Amino acid sequence: MKTTHTYKDISLVPRTLSKVHSRNQIDLSTNFNNHKLRMPILPSPMDTICGINMCKAFCENDMIGMIHRFSSDEERINDYRTLVSENMDAIIAVGLEEQNLVSQLHNIGARYFIVDVANGFNTASEPIIEFIKNLSDTFLICGNVASEEGFEYLSNLGVDAIRVGIGNGSMCTTSIMTGVGQGIVSALQECKSFKDKNKCKSLIIADGGVASVGDISKALGLGADLVMMGRMFAGTKESEGNILKYNGNLYKAYRGSASFAVQRKSKKNPYYIEGDETIVEYKGGVQNIIDQIEAGLRSSFSYMGATNIVEFKSNADFVQYHMDQKLFKTE
Secondary structure, three states, X not given: OOOOOOHHHEEEOOOOOOOOOOHHHOOOXXXXXXXXXXXXXXXXXXXXXXXXXXXXXXXXXXXXXXXXOOOOHHHHHHHHHHHHHOOOOEEEEEOOOOHHHHHHHHHOOOOEEEEEOOOOOOHHHHHHHHHHHOOOOOEEEEEEEOOHHHHHHHHHOOOOEXXXXXXXXXXXXXXXXXXXXXXHHHHHHHHHHHHHHHOOOOEEEEEOOOOOHHHHHHHHHOOOOEEEEOHHHOOEOOOOOOEEEEOOEEEEEEEOOOOHHHHOOOOOOOOOOOEOEEEEEOOEOHHHHHHHHHHHHHXXXXXXXXXXXXXXXXXXXXXXXOOOOOEEEOO
């Protein structure tokens, strides 16, 4: 039986002499198809995170947001039209049987799609993946997977970026309810090893388990091309939902995509519940969070003697807080 690890189990260790004299020397940008993202981060397509206001905030920071799938076809189309009218773009989340919506969005210029399902390692994903990949100039994200077998399956289907991580999100109860999942560190290592060995072109998106900016650094060091987060952006002004006042403090709702409240939107009597619901303290504008992420990443890169993501991944070395304190390096 393999041992599985999460971000809490590891820490980056500087082993390369740093020549970074100023954090301003550091380039955090990454290529994302036709976009050059200022930082390799994505918001999770959750209904209490990603709406049009979050998309605008990300675009204003030279990144890309998402339009979640827990709204009507008309709402998603109108949101995308609004963004386009302001020279902005977004990734649009769709379900397994929304080919008609994909066609409508593609006709008005949408090219970035995410098939938002809990288990991407399932033949049920194939029809929508094939449909989107057969349209011109599309870029497709799909997942989630937690093993090299799942990564291989979606990569062979032509998925451009694969969400890696099952049961790691703070609002996800999949592992509790099903016993299924793998620590995000172990899942990333497994998928990165397979990707390198087989020269796969699919990008790795580390999805779930991020509790701090340091966890983003760890994910990148482990080989993730992008890191997807929900909780870090929850409770911000731009996140979906109303501000609540309780005992003199301000809060906003935060819930998993498989929670009762989300499933209740499309199902009369939800039965398979694998997500939590809670409230988080109101944080103000998301710009503050984005700035904190940038500052933390620049500092992390400086410690690791890296001026860009390629150098950071090459220099990444870790200590493991388990038993014999073995070191491991991501090759």
